[in-house]
Structure formats: structure tokens, C-alpha cells
Amino acid sequence: MGSFIEKIRKEQIVNTAIMTIARNGFINTSLEDIARNAEISKGIISYYFKTKDTLICSVINRIMDDLQEEIIEKAAVESTCSGKIAAGITANFDYMAENRQAIVAFVDLWSSISTKDDKHDYNSRVYEKCIGFFKRLIAAGMEKGEFKQVDSGLTASIIQAAIDGMMIQWIFNEQSVDLRRASGGIIHMAERLLR
Amino acid sequence: MGSFIEKIRKEQIVNTAIMTIARNGFINTSLEDIARNAEISKGIISYYFKTKDTLICSVINRIMDDLQEEIIEKAAVESTCSGKIAAGITANFDYMAENRQAIVAFVDLWSSISTKDDKHDYNSRVYEKCIGFFKRLIAAGMEKGEFKQVDSGLTASIIQAAIDGMMIQWIFNEQSVDLRRASGGIIHMAERLLR
DNA sequence: GACAATATTGGCCAGTCGGTCAGATATTAA
DNA sequence: TTAATATCTGACCGACTGGCCAATATTGTC
Numbered sequence: 545m546g547s548f549i550e551k552i553r554k555e556q557i558v559n560t561a562i563m564t565i566a567r568n569g570f571i572n573t574s575l576e577d578i579a580r581n582a583e584i585s586k587g588i589i590s591y592y593f594k595t596k597d598t599l600i601c602s603v604i605n606r607i608m609d610d611l612q613e614e615i616i617e618k619a620a621v622e623s624t625c626s627g628k629i630a631a632g633i634t635a636n637f638d639y640m641a642e643n644r645q646a647i648v649a650f651v652d653l654w655s656s657i658s659t660k661d662d663k664h665d666y667n668s669r670v671y672e673k674c675i676g677f678f679k680r681l682i683a684a685g686m687e688k689g690e691f692k693q694v695d696s697g698l699t700a701s702i703i704q705a706a707i708d709g710m711m712i713q714w715i716f717n718e719q720s721v722d723l724r725r726a727s728g729g730i731i732h733m734a735e736r737l738l739r
Numbered sequence: 740m741g742s743f744i745e746k747i748r749k750e751q752i753v754n755t756a757i758m759t760i761a762r763n764g765f766i767n768t769s770l771e772d773i774a775r776n777a778e779i780s781k782g783i784i785s786y787y788f789k790t791k792d793t794l795i796c797s798v799i800n801r802i803m804d805d806l807q808e809e810i811i812e813k814a815a816v817e818s819t820c821s822g823k824i825a826a827g828i829t830a831n832f833d834y835m836a837e838n839r840q841a842i843v844a845f846v847d848l849w850s851s852i853s854t855k856d857d858k859h860d861y862n863s864r865v866y867e868k869c870i871g872f873f874k875r876l877i878a879a880g881m882e883k884g885e886f887k888q889v890d891s892g893l894t895a896s897i898i899q900a901a902i903d904g905m906m907i908q909w910i911f912n913e914q915s916v917d918l919r920r921a922s923g924g925i926i927h928m929a930e931r932l933l934r
Numbered sequence: 935g936a937c938a939a940t941a942t943t944g945g946c947c948a949g950t951c952g953g954t955c956a957g958a959t960a961t962t963a964a
Numbered sequence: 965t966t967a968a969t970a971t972c973t974g975a976c977c978g979a980c981t982g983g984c985c986a987a988t989a990t991t992g993t994c
Contacts, residue, residue: 586973587954594953705903729893
């Protein structure tokens with residue numbers, strides 16, 4: 545358990561799943577499709593992922609973790625709360641720009657989960673992690689006097705909502721959204737809400 | 740063609756489809772499920788909707804049209820651009836509160852469309868209608884001197900993004916979002932961006 | 935009441951998919 | 965070397981689905 549081969553095989557399968565789902569949509573993606581694209585046999589997927597749901601969860605976790613990591617990393621080099629928030633917003637859009645396939649797959653899977661009770665709270669927990677990032681920074685900024693007094697939960701929720709909503713617009717029509725300007729616009733919005 | 744029975748049958752099928760998809764998710768919803776819930780035979784669905792895709796498009800259009808109608812209606816009674824924008828935002832959240840099933844189904848179907856090329860521009864056109872509503876009001880408000888000079892497209896895009904993002908948070912965790920406060924928060928955000 | 939048009943039923947079929955499994959092959963341990 | 969374990973394959977199966985259609989029922993028209 546936890547062998548080297550296991551690790552790279554799982555990664556290979558998850559990566560191919562992302563690519564395939566991004567290209568054809570979750571509904572049109574069978575385990576056989578993923579196996580074919582990964583140039584492995586279908587059975588090996590079941591060997592490493594008990595069910596298709598398990599694989600899908602791994603895909604979602606993988607994307608969320610990657611994004612989260614990048615956000616935290618880029619926020620760390622900033623000193624002010626305002627700077628950290630801006631860096632967090634920027635990190636979201638940078639990740640989008642560099643991983644369109646992953647985002648397309650993510651949005652596709654996202655909604656297919658929204659009705660499954662067992663995954664419901666799993667996902668809301670994930671969400672809380674994203675919003676929590678902004679909420680803590682807002683609270684810290686208020687304490688330091690960097691920000692004016694606001695409802696930190698609501699404000700964080702709105703910032704995250706704007707990011708997600710913009711992501712969806714960009715998924716549906718890549719040309720209609722200039723990621724750099726969108727990122728700047730939301731950073732500006734956050735500033736206006738907090739100062 | 741266009742008979743009375745056709746109209747109510749189609750409506751009945753679409754309504755039942757919304758209910759069923761909201762309950763079980765699109766992936767787990769077969770034509771037979773919808774027929775059973777509507778207490779009609781499976782064949783009659785194919786009779787009125789040539790393919791499953793046709794039905795799904797009707798569902799999406801139905802929800803979009805309902806929402807759009809309510810937005811325009813509520814904005815019409817306001818006189819200022821600021822008032823119209825606030826009314827438009829409120830209308831979104833009112834509709835959500837009163838039609839949770841429709842929104843759940845909508846989000847579920849939304850992504851299942853995002854990868855189909857033929858439906859891609861259809862959906863971006865729909866999106867443009869939503870954002871266009873805000874964009875025109877912002878432009879009008881700037882002309883009247885009600886608002887300061889901003890990028891109307893970007894600002895409209897951000898407002899719509901915040902609404903959609905909040906909708907998703909609410910879909911995933913109904914308890915985590917207070918729709919009334921969220922609505923107020925986004926109206927306030929719009930004011931801050933425009934004044 | 936006869937007759938066409940419309941509306942409705944439910945069974946059928948071909949195709950697809952997720953998951954299983956017996957067995958082949960490769961790797962490791964003893 | 966050999967035994968044991970891990971990895972991998974591809975065929976197979978039961979379940980399900982969308983679309984089709986022949987048959988039946990209902991409605992409207994003269």
C-alpha cells in the first residue's frame with residue numbers, strides 16, 4: 545500500500561480523467577474512454593478506484609488542492625491583509641488561465657454532485673475552506689485597522705461568489721472574459737467594500 | 740399544432756422534469772422516471788419532445804424566461820437606474836427563494852451543456868442577456884450622471900458573477916446563505932462600485 | 935354515426951456502461 | 965530458484981436507457 549507505482553498510476557488516471565471530461569463532458573465520459581486515453585486497460589481503473597464516484601472525488605480533490613495550494617503560496621509573500629486578499633484573488637485567475645481543462649472538468653463535475661446527499665456536506669466543507677480564507681483575512685484586517693468594520697462572513701462570501709461567477713462566465717465563453725481585467729475588477733471591488 | 744392539449748402536456752412534462760432532476764440529479768433521471776412522476780407513458784414524452792436534449796433545452800429556456808420576466812417586471816416599477824439595478828438583483832434572489840427546485844435543476848443541467856459545442860453559443864447568448872440588462876442600466880446611469888464613470892461591461896459582469904456565485908453557494912448549502920442578506924450585500928456592492 | 939386526425943400507451947431493441955473476475959504478467963521477498 | 969504478492973488485462977454480464985413503433989384510445993368534424 546502506498547507504493548510508488550500506485551501513486552503514479554493514480555495520478556495518471558486522474559490526469560487523464562480531467563482531460564477526457566474537459567473534452568467530452570462528464571456525461572459522455574466512460575471508464576473505458578479514460579482507459580483508452582490513458583492507454584491502460586479498463587480493469588486497472590477499478591483496481592485503483594473502487595467505483596467511478598471514488599475517481600470523481602479524487603479528481604475534484606486534486607483540483608481543489610492544487611488551487612488552494614497556489615492561493616496560500618501566493619498570499620504568503622504579501623504582508624498586508626489587503627495584499628493577501630488581492631494575491632488570493634489573482635491566484636484564482638492565474639490558476640484558471642493555466643488549467644482551463646481542470647476548471648472545465650471541475651465545473652462539469654461540480655454540478656453533478658450537487659444533488660447527491662452524501663457528497664453534499666463534503667462539498668460545502670470544501671466551500672467553507674475557500675470562503676474561510678477571505679473571512680479570516682478580513683477579520684484580521686479589521687482588527688489591525690486596515691479595513692473598516694464590515695460583516696466579514698458576508699463580504700468574504702461575496703468575493704468568493706464573484707470569483708466563481710466569473711469563472712463560469714469564462715467557462716461558457718472564453719472570449720467574453722478577459723481574466724486579467726476580471727481579476728483586477730474583483731480586487732478593486734474588494735477594496736471598495738473593505739476601505 | 741399549437742393545440743391546447745399540446746401546451747399543457749408540454750408544460751406538465753417540463754414541470755415534472757424540473758422536479759425529478761432537482762430531486763435525483765440529471766444523471767439519474769431517465770425519461771421513464773419523468774413519465775412515472777408525471778403519471779403518463781414514456782412514449783408521450785418522445786411524442787412532444789423529439790429527443791431528450793430537446794426536452795432539456797425546453798427546461799432551461801423555461802427557467803431562464805421565468806427569471807428574466809420577473810427581473811424585467813420588478814425593474815420596471817423603479818424610476819432610477821440605481822433602483823432598477825437593485826430591483827434586478829432582488830428579483831434574482833426572490834426567484835431563487837421561491838423556485839429552489841428549478842434552480843437546482845438549472846445548475847445541474849447548466850454544466851451538462853457547457854461542453855456541447857452546439858449549445859455553447861446558445862448559452863453564451865443567454866448569458867449576454869443577463870449581463871446586458873445590467874450593462875445597459877449602468878451606461879444609462881452614467882449618462883444621466885447618476886453613476887460615476889466605470890467600465891460598464893466589466894462592472895455588469897462582476898455583478899452578475901456575484902449573483903451566480905452566491906446562487907451556487909446556496910445550492911450546495913442552503914443554510915449557509917441568508918438570501919436576503921446576500922441580496923442586500925450585492926446591492927450594496929453595486930452601489931459602491933457605481934457611486 | 936362515420937371517419938380522419940390527434941393523442942396515448944407500453945413493449946421492444948440495440949447500444950452503452952460500471953463493475954466483476956479468472957487468469958496473465960511482473961515484481962518482490964525469502 | 966521459488967513462492968508470494970502486486971499489477972495488469974480484456975472478456976463478460978446484468979442493468980439501464982433513449983428512441984422507435986404498432987396498436988389503441990380520444991377528440992373533432994361533417
